[in-house]
Amino acid sequence: MLQIQNVSKTYPNGTQALKNVSFDVKDGEFLVVIGLSGSGKSTLLRCINRLIDPTEGKIIWDGVDITAAPPAELRNIRRKIGMVFQQFNLVKRSSVMTNVLSGRLGYVNPWMSLLGIWPAEEKQRALEALGRVGIADKAHNRADALSGGQQQRVGIARALMQDPKLILADEPVASLDPVLSHSILQYLEQLNKEGITVICSLHFLDLVHRYATRVVALKDGVKVFEGTAQEIDRAKFKEIYGEEAQEVRAASL
Amino acid sequence: MPRETANSHPVARSGLASVFVPGLGQFLLGERYRGVGILLGFLLILGTTAWYGEPFWYASPILIWVWNIWDAVSLAGGRARSILLPLAFGLAAAYGIGWQVVEIDFSKANVDRAIAILRPMARPDFVQPRREVNQMWVPVQVPCSSEPPLARREDEGKTAFVMPDCGGVGETLIVSASGLWPNAETNIYWQNPIGNPLMLGEGEITMLTLTSDENGAVTAAIRVPSTALVAAPDPTLPQFHRVYFEQYRPTGGYELSFIGNEVLKGALATVSMALLATGLAMVFAIPLSFLAARNLMGGNPVTYAIYVVVRTLLNILRSIESLIIAIIFVVIVGLGPFAGMLALALHSVAALGKLYSEVIEGIDPGPIEAIRATGANWLQVVRYAVIPQIVPPFTAFTIYRWDINVRSATVIGLVGGGGIGFLLIELIRVNNMRGVSAVFIAIAFIVIVLDYVSAKLRERLV
Numbered sequence: 001m002l003q004i005q006n007v008s009k010t011y012p013n014g015t016q017a018l019k020n021v022s023f024d025v026k027d028g029e030f031l032v033v034i035g036l037s038g039s040g041k042s043t044l045l046r047c048i049n050r051l052i053d054p055t056e057g058k059i060i061w062d063g064v065d066i067t068a069a070p071p072a073e074l075r076n077i078r079r080k081i082g083m084v085f086q087q088f089n090l091v092k093r094s095s096v097m098t099n100v101l102s103g104r105l106g107y108v109n110p111w112m113s114l115l116g117i118w119p120a121e122e123k124q125r126a127l128e129a130l131g132r133v134g135i136a137d138k139a140h141n142r143a144d145a146l147s148g149g150q151q152q153r154v155g156i157a158r159a160l161m162q163d164p165k166l167i168l169a170d171e172p173v174a175s176l177d178p179v180l181s182h183s184i185l186q187y188l189e190q191l192n193k194e195g196i197t198v199i200c201s202l203h204f205l206d207l208v209h210r211y212a213t214r215v216v217a218l219k220d221g222v223k224v225f226e227g228t229a230q231e232i233d234r235a236k237f238k239e240i241y242g243e244e245a246q247e248v249r250a251a252s253l
Numbered sequence: 254m255p256r257e258t259a260n261s262h263p264v265a266r267s268g269l270a271s272v273f274v275p276g277l278g279q280f281l282l283g284e285r286y287r288g289v290g291i292l293l294g295f296l297l298i299l300g301t302t303a304w305y306g307e308p309f310w311y312a313s314p315i316l317i318w319v320w321n322i323w324d325a326v327s328l329a330g331g332r333a334r335s336i337l338l339p340l341a342f343g344l345a346a347a348y349g350i351g352w353q354v355v356e357i358d359f360s361k362a363n364v365d366r367a368i369a370i371l372r373p374m375a376r377p378d379f380v381q382p383r384r385e386v387n388q389m390w391v392p393v394q395v396p397c398s399s400e401p402p403l404a405r406r407e408d409e410g411k412t413a414f415v416m417p418d419c420g421g422v423g424e425t426l427i428v429s430a431s432g433l434w435p436n437a438e439t440n441i442y443w444q445n446p447i448g449n450p451l452m453l454g455e456g457e458i459t460m461l462t463l464t465s466d467e468n469g470a471v472t473a474a475i476r477v478p479s480t481a482l483v484a485a486p487d488p489t490l491p492q493f494h495r496v497y498f499e500q501y502r503p504t505g506g507y508e509l510s511f512i513g514n515e516v517l518k519g520a521l522a523t524v525s526m527a528l529l530a531t532g533l534a535m536v537f538a539i540p541l542s543f544l545a546a547r548n549l550m551g552g553n554p555v556t557y558a559i560y561v562v563v564r565t566l567l568n569i570l571r572s573i574e575s576l577i578i579a580i581i582f583v584v585i586v587g588l589g590p591f592a593g594m595l596a597l598a599l600h601s602v603a604a605l606g607k608l609y610s611e612v613i614e615g616i617d618p619g620p621i622e623a624i625r626a627t628g629a630n631w632l633q634v635v636r637y638a639v640i641p642q643i644v645p646p647f648t649a650f651t652i653y654r655w656d657i658n659v660r661s662a663t664v665i666g667l668v669g670g671g672g673i674g675f676l677l678i679e680l681i682r683v684n685n686m687r688g689v690s691a692v693f694i695a696i697a698f699i700v701i702v703l704d705y706v707s708a709k710l711r712e713r714l715v
Contacts, residue, residue, distance in 0.1 A: 075629070075630060080628075087619050091637065092642075161627075
């Protein structure tokens with residue numbers, strides 16, 4: 001179980017991205033975080049694996065306080081938390097294989113990894129991960145030679161390499177068209193059904209209805225809603241997205 | 254009365270204003286930029302013509318002034334005049350004065366001298382026909398001692414003698430050789446005791462060349478060269494000089510000429526000079542570039558101060574042409590490729606440091622975030638997220654710099670920096686235009702090949 005307790009984040013420039021946010025994520029959930037751009041979704045996800053250090057509050061995962069972990073322990077925690085990004089964040093000039101293998105950096109001998117030497121079983125594992133997302137044949141292409149949807153699948157394969165118990169997905173489909181969006185989210189759904197907890201931020205409400213087991217909504221860094229997707233009625237919608245908002249749908253499935 | 258009219262009538266008023274101050278009429282009519290522009294343009298042209306002082310060119314500011322009045326009057330009537338006209342007046346004056354300042358004078362061109370230079374350049378001195386040499390010499394005493402030895406020598410069936418057996422400077426001697434190749438051109442020259450050849454042809458500046466007869470014999474009347482004793486410590490002491498007979502004949506094929514060999518050596522020196530300079534520069538530029546990258550150094554005031562200092566130093570260094578730096582290094586370490594190499598290296602440190610730092614500033618933070626999120630340590634983040642992003646552009650920029658350095662190295666040779674440029678300036682000094690032409694071809698060849706190679710390499714990297 002992941003417990004987020006009274007987390008606040010104030011950036012050095014004074015921006016308050018998160019204000020006293022608390023909620024729990026049970027193991028096996030597909031939790032979707034919604035909210036406008038700038039509402040603090042990305043900051044919240046990055047606080048969980050401490051790519052960003054929260055200013056206040058605690059994040060406790062299976063009884064371990066992530067926010068208090070010293071560097072070595074933090075790296076051990078991070079390697080169990082896969083992360084998928086809106087811009088994929090692949091090393092564009094490196095091969096797909098290298099990008100996927102890099103997901104394993106927390107496990108392998110660091111000195112060998114610095115020399116770029118990978119054990120055969122890790123390479124095999126990488127090929128399997130690529131196979132799971134359907135692009136094993138692209139292993140030796142340069143990452144930037146792939147289409148957007150393929151790049152995001154490489155991103156998922158990289159997260160899979162971490163043998164994660166939790167996947168953080170920061171707007172994983174915001175750069176993709178609606179059809180690709182579903183295919184990427186179905187991979188995440190599949191992983192979720194295999195027991196990996198998924199915390200995912202999303203824009204489109206119909207995707208939220210389709211995939212989320214539970215929803216947390218942020219507005220200006222404050223949690224304004226927590227519940228199931230079905231509980232988001234017109235009034236709630238207006239509250240989360242503002243009075244002028246119109247619901248935009250991704251193409252129906 | 255007329256004054257009142259001028260004040261009440263916008264056409265007359267603005268026209269009058271522009272008579273006294275060009276552009277003022279336009280300015281008063283609300284066309285402020287136009288007015289100021291006209292005034293500045295007028296003053297610029299007036300100043301230029303006044304500085305040059307040629308009365309003819311005053312026509313230009315006067316025409317602009319007249320146009321300006323016309324424009325002011327038209328503008329009051331609601332219609333501006335095209336500024337192309339005053340622009341044309343101004344440019345005419347500027348180009349006209351420029352023409353005279355540059356002292357363009359086609360009559361100075363000397364076609365004969367041009368041909369004298371260009372004709373040998375059409376035959377670059379790279380290779381020469383392979384040939385064998387047939388040589389013979391005979392000693393002769395200068396000046397005469399009381400009992401001069403016989404000036405006669407035999408060698409491998411060849412015989413040479415001088416009559417009389419000795420002579421003083423300017424005296425006429427008969428020189429003869431037999432047993433040489435028949436019907437072949439034979440060069441005859443003098444060699445003083447320290448081994449310097451002296452020519453025996455007309456005015457002692459051309460080679461004396463005769464053709465041997467069918468029996469391989471040649472005979473000539475020569476004068477003992479006027480400079481034969483110039484280097485002698487005691488001109489009254491009899492010394493043995495030599496008269497040489499030399500024949501050449503082609504043996505088929507070609508070989509590298511002396512100059513051709515020098516050109517190749519110079520080219521090699523230039524390319525390696527540039528290579529070494531680039532390598533040295535790279536070693537220093539990489540650490541400096543990290544200090545000059547704003548995204549790394551902008552964090553706190555101390556590192557930002559370092560960033561500003563390093564950036565400023567690099568900018569200053571980069572603004573000094575490597576040719577100038579070379580002149581300084583020639584003074585410090587002496588003539589030769591080493592000075593040129595150091596100059597190129599110093600300039601390249603600045604140039605590469607800036608290019609590298611821009612690469613570092615432009616790296617995508619996304620992969621860094623992603624690799625950190627996998628639980629990688631700091632070194633692994635650098636190895637897997639930073640290095641893949643910076644190594645290809647670093648390499649590409651380094652190759653590009655090497656390419657530039659080879660071109661600069663040829664020029665740096667001209668100020669004593671060694672390499673092919675040094676050879677070039679030496680050949681120009683001794684008026685060896687065939688050699689100069691060979692150097693030109695070599696430089697063009699190096700630059701074209703390197704340009705191609707570096708472009709291909711960079712294409713693969715980026």
